[in-house]
Amino acid sequence: MPRIPGGRTFWIIVLSLLAVNYLSVAFFAPGKAKSVTIPYDAPSGAPGFLQQVAKGNVTKIKTQGASMEGVFKNDVKYPDDKADAVKNFETEIPSYEIYDSARLQSVLKAAKVDITAQPINDGRGFLTNLILGFGPVILLVFLFVWLSRRAAGGQMGAIGAFGRSKAxxxxxxxxxxxxxxxxxxxxxxxxxxxxxxxxxxxxxxxxxxxxxxxxxxxxxxxxxxxxxxxxxxxxxxxxxxxxxxxxxxxxxxxxxxxxxxxxxxxxxxxxxxxxxxxxxxxxxxxxxxxGNSFGGxxxxxxxxxxxxxxxxxxxxxxxxxxxxxxxxxxxxxxxxxxxxxxxxxxxxVPPPDKDGRKKILEVHTRSLPLDSDVDLDDIAAISPGMVGADIANLANEAALLAARRGHTKVQRLDFTDSLEKIILGAPRGIILSDEEKRRTAYHEAGHAIVGMMTPGADPVRKVSIIPRTMSLGVTISSPDNERTNYDVDYLHGRIRVALGGRIAEELVYDSISAGAESDIQQLTGIARQMVGRWGMSQAIGPIAVIPSDSQGPLLPGVSEVSETTQQLIDTEVRRIVEEQYQIVTRLLTDHRDKLDSLTERLLEEETLDMDDAYNAAGVPIPRVAANEPSVA
CATH class of the missing domain: 3.40.50.300 (P-loop containing nucleotide triphosphate hydrolases)
Structure with missing residues (x-):
């Protein structure tokens, strides 16, 4: 079916104008008087036209072709006495009377009937005739003009709408x-x-x-x-x-x-x-x-x-x-x-420091009923690297979690669990076999022991073997104080912590697994930046051979390097990682008892906070540390 032209508004306007035209005619027109159609010639006694003329009951008539209308002197009931009496009538003249009009004229003259050329039973006045004659025409002209303007301004109107600001x-x-x-x-x-x-x-x-x-x-x-x-x-x-x-x-x-x-x-x-x-x-x-536009x-x-x-x-x-x-x-x-x-x-607009995070927490917890165990300064300390939007999301997630748990106030546990969910994701509903669970526990314990035993490393805040998102376990480390610069020893420590899980598996099981994928990516990225961006390799020297994240390979200040230099970068990255690999291997071998102790406690509890983790490993809890959070 073809689509009817015009929209809904268009047809509403058309129908409204037609209704106005009809109502105007109905209001201004006085109406047409009631009339009755009678036969031209009727049997004796019936009110036919010729019979009424003979009785002198017809005052005037008007003819148009074979049609005739007229007015009775006295009202007539037709076809019988039960009908309403009317004064006007209509009839049809037979063809033989039209051809022999002289006889009809003589009859009408004898009865003194007026013959007129004006409509006899037309109730329309001048205004009515004007509306009926020109109303539809005016309506069509109006619609034509409206459609023309709309068609002419359609494309320009659309461009004008595009060109207006959407602010x-x-x-x-x-x-x-x-x-x-x-x-x-x-x-x-x-x-x-x-x-x-x-x-x-x-x-x-x-x-x-x-x-x-x-x-x-x-x-x-x-x-x-x-x-x-x-x-x-x-x-x-x-x-x-x-x-x-x-x-x-x-x-x-x-x-x-x-x-x-x-x-x-x-x-x-x-x-x-x-x-x-x-x-x-x-x-x-x-x-x-x-330099920034390869395609023009x-x-x-x-x-x-x-x-x-x-x-x-x-x-x-x-x-x-x-x-x-x-x-x-x-x-x-x-x-x-x-x-x-x-x-x-x-x-x-930099990321907030610890004091800044505390102030942001105060803003976003103004409407939250906080329990007495909630220390915003402590929460700010364990959420380094978070910006305002992250902290607002943390406060909201804590409130939602407290509501799900049926708490009347938001507790510290709600904040820490929400922080864990934001950083690590929600726990997965999978069940690990005993062997997989033990291997995961050794892996995470390896990260934790290396972090605890490496001087200057970030303190271990939580160790868990509960599967989350794509990981089977997690070790969270974060600083007590903000760090604005990285030295070589600290970066070496980050590489060691990342290697701890893989080396722990290798020591215990004499084999390796694919669970260290993210750890390897993390330590490789640190080592490459040390060599190519930060000038921490004597073989490369203090020059930039790897572009920063915001620079392309053709920007000024970063030139293309030769194949020899690329090989040298790879060699230096491998050297740095292998040196730390040997250090971590010796460390975990010497402290195998701590590794086993922490692993057994993890298998019992599945999740250990900072105090429990250090106590399980038999390592003193540190009081001062530094730098960004790291997740292994």
Missing amino acids: RRVEGNDQRVTFKDVAGIDEAKGELTEVVDFLKNPEKYQKLGGRIPRGVLLAGRPGTGKTLLARAVAGEAGVPFFSVSASEFVEAIVGIGASRVRDLFKQAKEAAPAIIFIDELDAIGRSRSA GNDEREQTLNQILTEMDGFETGDTVIVLGATNRAEILDQALLRPGRFDRRVT
């Missing part, structure tokens, strides 16, 4: 987030306080000739609070907040992104003072250099970027519109964006 606008009074809701990044808040003051009191700076930065770039890891910080700036200043993701500018049609940028800045200038927040700026702000440039992305550069250059001195951009990869942004006059101020 979400939040008025200053509706923005509930303030600096009180942002914790753990005090340095970043301090730098943005000046921006808030400018939006509140622009005259204080303008009268001295000062100009606030037109753009502020927030750079940091995902989840550190860049978007939250931008919303807090708008909430503190009480100004409209235009939020948009950079990817929303780009469409398949070239030029749409630039149009959206123009519309966004136009709206912001009309609402000034205002804030424009562009999230994930690297989606369109990536460097336009040839993207015309739409580059046009959008050029339009942003032009709009930011177009700010006048009195414009109180500030652009906040957020990115996880500030190093790949185009230099034209970062020059003074555009994004001329960069605010780094």
Whole structure:
């Protein structure tokens, strides 16, 4: 079946207009008088037309072809006395009377019947005739004009809709987030306080000739609070907040992104003072250099970027519109964006330290009923490396877990179990055989013993042989204090801890298994970075021969290396790992009793916390340690 043209709205309009036309006619027309159809000539006694003319009961008639209508002098009941009496009648003239019209005319003249050319029983007036005559025509003209305009503006209207900005606008009074809701990044808040003051009191700076930065770039890891910080700036200043993701500018049609940028800045200038927040700026702000584009440039992305550069250059001195951009990869942004006059101020949003994590926990636990055994300082200490989003998720998971367990308050165990679930994943419902379980226990005990017996290594926080996600067991190590730098001894210790599980299996079972896959990947990555990036190999020297994560092989500062150098890198990586392998083998051989003791306790309990693990191994519990968390 072919689709009926027009949409639902179109047919509603058509039917509505037809109904209006019908009701107008019904309202203004007085109506047609009731009439009866009688025979032209009837038997004797019946009220036929000729009989009524002979009686002198017909006053006037009108004919049109063979049809005739007329008016009785006195009302007539037809076909019998039970019918209603009517004054008007209609009849059909026989063909023989039409051909011999002289006889009919003589009869009508003798009865003094008026013959007229006007409709006798037409109740329509001038207005009714006008509506009936021109109403449908006017309706069709209206529909034609409407459809023509819609057809003419359809494509342009669609392009216009594409070209309008999709930014979400939040008025200053509706923005509930303030600096009180942002914790753990005090340095970043301090730098943005000046921006808030400018939006509140622009005259204080303008009268001295000062100009606030037109753009502020927030750079940091995902989840550190860049978007939250931008919303807090708008909430503190009480100004409209235009939020948009950079990817929303780009469409398949070239030029749409630039149009959206123009519309966004136009709206912001009309609402000034205002804030424009562009999230994930690297989606369109990536460097336009040839080194980063193997397949040529993207015309739409580059046009959008050029339009942003032009709009930011177009700010006048009195414009109180500030652009906040957020990115996880500030190093790949185009230099034209970062020059003074555009994004001329960069605010780094780092991961929080221990005190920062505690403050973030205080913010996200304000609405949680905490048990007396919950120590936020302790939870902050065992969650290094977590950013604001991770900590918010930890608090929420702890509250959900407490509810599932039927607790009236969130307990410390709920936090630690939630932390374990976030880092390691939920336990798997598989049952290991006794032999697999014992082998897994020796593997994890190997990691733990090496971590306990290696000077400067991170303290062991938990050891478990409960299967989770893709692992059969886990050993968690984390520092007491933050570490901002890595020395050679610490990195060697990380490699030793990673080797502990495989070597423990080899010592006990005289064979190896595939369970050390992730450990091998981890230690290989550390060794390669020591050799190729950090200059910790005398054979290679203090030169970079491996690109960093954010650099490609063709960027300046990282040149291609020869085949000989590649072989030398592999040789040095193998040397470092083999040296630590021999050290770990001697360590576990000398402390086999500690390995066996910890393994037996693991088989009994399956999960050991820090105190239980050190006591089971017979090793003193450390009080000071350093660096990032490690999972083996």
